[in-house]
Amino acid sequence: MNLVSQYFENSYEIKAKTLNTLVIENTEHFANFLRTLIEVSNKESEEIELIDDYKKIDISKTTDIIFDLFNIEANAAPILKKLYTELEEDLCSEDMYIKKLEMESAVANIVDELTYRSRFSLKSDEINYQNFFKALSVEFDYEKTSILDRLIEYIKVSSELLNKKLFIIVNLDSFLTEEDIVELSKFLCYNEIRVLALQNKITRQVRTCEHLxxxxxxLCEI
Structure with missing residues (x-):
């Protein structure tokens, strides 16, 4: 996967199984690149392209730009919607289908009785499983984990459920310790997920396997 832009002399390869770090030290150049990247992700510009296997990838659909690791949320509505769809599909599997019918029958009987007992004229419909799972607060359980754990969980579920191919994290070093970055790199070693750390500066020690x-x-490239 390659990032192509007028901001680079040469395209920047974004590799899997390692941490990719792009440092743009010139503050004005960094700000302009980041602004353009946001515009591209919002389909307001085409000045930056993402190429994979000689094909242009829609950055707005496949790339997640993260500015604040404190506010990432695996339980965000778009992710949960995909999760609920997957759970609903699993309800129709061979080993769950009978249980699904039994539950729907039991719920229908309860609703019928409540409808009969009510002083109002009521009607009901089939179960909306999106609303059903939401009512039961079905969500990812990671409330007490660290920033690193939340990041890894977010990357995992977003890549699997939303089909995100690339995660661009702005100033990653401001949120994670060097030990955290080592652990993040270990996670990336075992996954095809691509992570790009977009930095204005770098003061920590660069790992041997890091793609920098x-x-x-x-504006000279090193």
Whole structure:
């Protein structure tokens, strides 16, 4: 996967199974690149392209730009909607279908009795399983985990349920310790998920396997 832009002399390869770090030291250049990247993700510009296997990828659909690790949420509505759809499909599997029918019958009997007992004229419909799972508060259980654990969980579920191919994290080093980055790198080693750390500067030690490119103050690429 390659990131192609007028901001680079050469396209930047974003590799799987490692942490990709792109440092743009010139503050104005960094801000302009980030602004353009956001515009591309909102389909307001085409100045940055993502190419995979010689094909252009829709950044707005396949890329997640993360600015604040404190506010990432695996239990966000779009993710839960996909999860509920998957759970509903599983209800129709061979080993769950009979249980599904039994539950629907029991619920229908209760609703019929409540409808009969009510002083109002009521009617009911089939179970809406999106609303059913929401009413039961079915969600990912990760409330007490660290920032790193929340990030890894978010990346995992977003890639699997929303089909996100690339996660761009702005100033990752501001949120994670060097030990956290080592653990994140270990996670990436066993997955095909691509993560790009977009930095304005880097002061920590760079890991041997880290895929690093630096665009310095004079816009020279190292």
């Amino acid at each position: 490119r630096i665009i310095d103050q004079d």
